[in-house]
Amino acid sequence: MSLPVMKLPTKALVLGGANGMLGRAMVSALREAGVDTLAASSADVDYFDADDLDDFLDEHEPDCLVNAVAYTQVDQAEDQPEEAYRLNASLPALLGVAAEERGLRLVHFSTDFVFDGKKGAPYLPTDEPNPLSVYGASKLAGEQSLQALDLPGLLVLRTAWLFGPGKTNFVRRILELAAERKELKVVADQFGSPTLTTDLARLTVALLKNGATGLLHAVNSGQASWHELAAEAVRLAGLDCRVLPIPTSGYPTRAVRPANSVLDMKDTVPLAGYTPRHWREALVEYMESFPTVTV
Numbered sequence: 001m002s003l004p005v006m007k008l009p010t011k012a013l014v015l016g017g018a019n020g021m022l023g024r025a026m027v028s029a030l031r032e033a034g035v036d037t038l039a040a041s042s043a044d045v046d047y048f049d050a051d052d053l054d055d056f057l058d059e060h061e062p063d064c065l066v067n068a069v070a071y072t073q074v075d076q077a078e079d080q081p082e083e084a085y086r087l088n089a090s091l092p093a094l095l096g097v098a099a100e101e102r103g104l105r106l107v108h109f110s111t112d113f114v115f116d117g118k119k120g121a122p123y124l125p126t127d128e129p130n131p132l133s134v135y136g137a138s139k140l141a142g143e144q145s146l147q148a149l150d151l152p153g154l155l156v157l158r159t160a161w162l163f164g165p166g167k168t169n170f171v172r173r174i175l176e177l178a179a180e181r182k183e184l185k186v187v188a189d190q191f192g193s194p195t196l197t198t199d200l201a202r203l204t205v206a207l208l209k210n211g212a213t214g215l216l217h218a219v220n221s222g223q224a225s226w227h228e229l230a231a232e233a234v235r236l237a238g239l240d241c242r243v244l245p246i247p248t249s250g251y252p253t254r255a256v257r258p259a260n261s262v263l264d265m266k267d268t269v270p271l272a273g274y275t276p277r278h279w280r281e282a283l284v285e286y287m288e289s290f291p292t293v294t295v
């Protein structure tokens, strides 16, 4: 789907832009593209207080909201479903209503964990979701609450396996562990789409610029298991640590994760106007630009 408006927003408000891993990348990418961009956090506005949110939007008058706020602790969500749903389902719904009332564009991020992983091929946006975890179910509820509204400027981007500057993430954690140990065991039978936050942010800006709307997948090219991603990061860092493959059963977690959540980009690429680079290239940039992660 595409809007007749083929232009960037004039003023963007990024919720979660002050502290979030993706939020910060979104603020930088929008500013680089020349968009007047405000980074907001819960210290600036109580998102759940309708009057406070109204006043905040009146004060700043954005024409685009970017929601990078989420409850992202996948295992912890199993024990805190109310909080996960509050942030991942109720908040998008509130923002959707505000965007509808004010005629704003709204960008919202969702996840590959809406899928059950049984497809045996990369997932398209049209594939049936069937989340295995509270986190996945709460994010799906967020998508659905937005899709139920009449929002012509809505862009929902499902992304996956994020790594990037500014906050801890799987790659960074692996490098920290690999610096301390001679051997690491990493799950090799779950496959996904590793994605650099700064690449995702640039892709999002391209999609906004081209007037893309609707539900799309947004990840780097290629696919990997957690083991492949970890092994490549350790290799690039030149660390003396063996990364051994183990099955999911060897690393029990509170939340069940899909065995395959690779996201298909065929609908997104024509709207973006380019194919995002392979995650291996993105990982090289991450490691080169942020050498502190190599410990």
Ligand SMILES: NC(=O)c1ccc[n+]([C@@H]2O[C@H](COP(=O)([O-])OP(=O)(O)OC[C@H]3O[C@@H](n4cnc5c(N)ncnc54)[C@H](OP(=O)(O)O)[C@@H]3O)[C@@H](O)[C@H]2O)c1
Residues within 6 Å of the ligand: 015, 016, 017, 018, 019, 020, 021, 022, 023, 041, 042, 067, 068, 069, 070, 071, 072, 087, 109, 110, 111, 112, 139, 159, 160, 161, 162, 163, 167
């Ligand atoms: N990380 C991944 O691998 C991954 C994979 C697939 C999809 N996604 C999606 O991508 C988006 C961005 O993820 P991310 O990894 O960048 O998230 P993140 O770094 O965990 O940031 C989440 C943001 O939400 C805010 N937040 C959390 N709890 C809050 C609360 N109770 N009240 C107000 N704000 C709160 C945080 O602010 P404070 O830091 O100030 O609390 C932070 O700005 C999310 O929609 C996520 O579901 C992420």
